[in-house]
Amino acid sequence: MEIYKPTATLFLDNRKVKKDGRYPVKLSIYCSPDKKRYSTGYDLTKQEWEKIHNDRLRDDNLKEIKLKLNYFKENAQAILNNLQPFSFYGFEEQFFKTAKTKADLSLATWFDEYIKNLKAEGRIGTAISYRTTINSINLFKPNMLLQDVTPAFLKSYEMYMTELKKSPSTTGIYLRQLRAIINKAIDANILKQENYAFKKFEIPAGRNIKKALSEGEIKKLLQYKPVDSRQQKALDFWIFSYLCNGMNFTDILHLKPENVSEHFIYFIREKTKRTRKKDLQPIKVGLNQRAVEILGKWKNTDSKKPYLFPVLEEGITATTVKHRCQRFIKWVNKHMEDIRIDLEIKNKVGTYVARHTFSTVLKRKHIPISYIKEALGHSTNAITESYLGSFADEVKIENAFLLTDFE
CATH class of the missing domain: 1.10.443.10 (Intergrase catalytic core)
Structure with missing residues (x-):
């Protein structure tokens, strides 16, 4: 009896066009004779889909999307390779548990979940502070995923805060809270420790202005x-x-x-x-x-x-x-x-x-x-x-x- 190995591929689902002229990019899991499709959360035009498969891709935005789509596919394939015996139920259980969809990898989603927990614990002030942090990050770069937090991003965000004339203390608070969220994702095995962006990045520490009276x-x-x-x-x-x-x-x-x-x-x-x-x-x-x-x-x-x-x-x-x-x-x-x-x-x-x-x-x-x-x-x-x-x-x-x- 021939045993078929399950495979993960990406494809542009052009059966239904969206209002902006784009089509959803989906992840296809195939194990003969069956297959299932899963949303990646990304939409592309046919021209953009062709471009990301070109070795001479120069568009920075499309390069970033290509990296993220490959990230989804590689993680799905890694699950398939270790899944014995294969079943779609077994795949989905691991796939969704390890948060490989765009929604679960969203930085804002992780902040939202932590903020919800803080409120449940009565830590309202801390919850407000974390909300301020993610609002600031979203203004600088919206729709970020967890893996977007790289050393290059941290440096550019620090420069952005400096240009806004924010104090080192304020910048330090925001970055420490971002670091706390990233650490939670690593603890949950969503991010790999070797990709830890804060390893060689020094968070600014503002010196408090002394407020004591004479x-x-x-x-x-x-x-x-x-x-x-x-x-x-x-x-x-x-x-x-x-x-x-x-x-x-x-x-x-x-x-x-x-x-x-x-x-x-x-x-x-x-x-x-x-x-x-x-x-x-x-x-x-x-x-x-x-x-x-x-x-x-x-x-x-x-x-x-x-x-x-x-x-x-x-x-x-x-x-x-x-x-x-x-x-x-x-x-x-x-x-x-x-x-x-x-x-x-x-x-x-x-x-x-x-x-x-x-x-x-x-x-x-x-x-x-x-x-x-x-x-x-x-x-x-x-x-x-x-x-x-x-x-x-x-x-x-x-x-x-x-x-x-x-x-």
């Missing part, structure tokens, strides 16, 4: 007399963050009465809850008397509500939680800007500055990095050091005089 500016804020209750509330929450280990405002708004004892606040960062499953260590905050007064002034008076401060409610969606936190932060920043102008403080004094200022004040007072790391809830000293501002200008001048002061 001691004089901090004193001004601590002594400021607000003009109305809105300014008072905004300033109180800013000071509360500063006095409580530079606590992130999202963490402040998630505090519950059980997080507070007579002398301490214990909490686990919302960010850490969602990204680390093991070794979750609560941050322990020693309560300054002024922080206790602020807490008493603005805490929730409705015992039926679960949160310490009356911004969030029980039962609301993760998206609503994110939006309410963002709105409150924006509201605080608006009133802190009015206070900054009134006090003639040069740099911004938004909510994030409170966190930087807390860590930098401790650094200036020679508190060990290990303590600051623990207070901020960081996993490494390197992360903590990136938060720390430079020493104040007056300290630099004093140290300069030390170089010649030998009396």
Whole structure:
């Protein structure tokens, strides 16, 4: 009995023309006497189909399509060669499982799937960030496939971001998120490790502009007399963050009465809850008397509500939680800007500055990095050091005089 070997070929299905004059390119799997056809997701005119079979093809777009079509065919043939005995069901199970169709190889599809998972986990901010990244990539080069992420693409995308005057920090965030998606595709055996585009590509790392306030500016804020209750509330929450280990405002708004004892606040960062499953260590905050007064002034008076401060409610969606936190932060920043102008403080004094200022004040007072790391809830000293501002200008001048002061 003659045994026929199954084969994979590409063909232009010219039985039905599309509105743009193109025909679908299909993958044909043949094992005598049967055959089945599968969509590749690509459409070509008859002239384009002829061109991609020409050894002197010069059209860059058609060259790219030719490479991708050959990629589909070669992967299909590799499955066929190892499939014993052959069956169309067995072929389809492997073919679709390993994502060899254009839709499954789409970079946007992989981003969409990950974004959907992030939302399901309540990581709305991260989901928004990944959406921003794929939107940027799509503007630069739409309809990309996973294998389109090459070293040449990474270099050209970095140049594109530079031309748009995007900061190295922003570019670095986008590229790290792209790298995370590519790593997921490699882990799923969709891409080969040897084709890893980031192997010899260095992602730009922007240097954070230090946002910590000077001691004089901090004193001004601590002594400021607000003009109305809105300014008072905004300033109180800013000071509360500063006095409580530079606590992130999202963490402040998630505090519950059980997080507070007579002398301490214990909490686990919302960010850490969602990204680390093991070794979750609560941050322990020693309560300054002024922080206790602020807490008493603005805490929730409705015992039926679960949160310490009356911004969030029980039962609301993760998206609503994110939006309410963002709105409150924006509201605080608006009133802190009015206070900054009134006090003639040069740099911004938004909510994030409170966190930087807390860590930098401790650094200036020679508190060990290990303590600051623990207070901020960081996993490494390197992360903590990136938060720390430079020493104040007056300290630099004093140290300069030390170089010649030998009396």
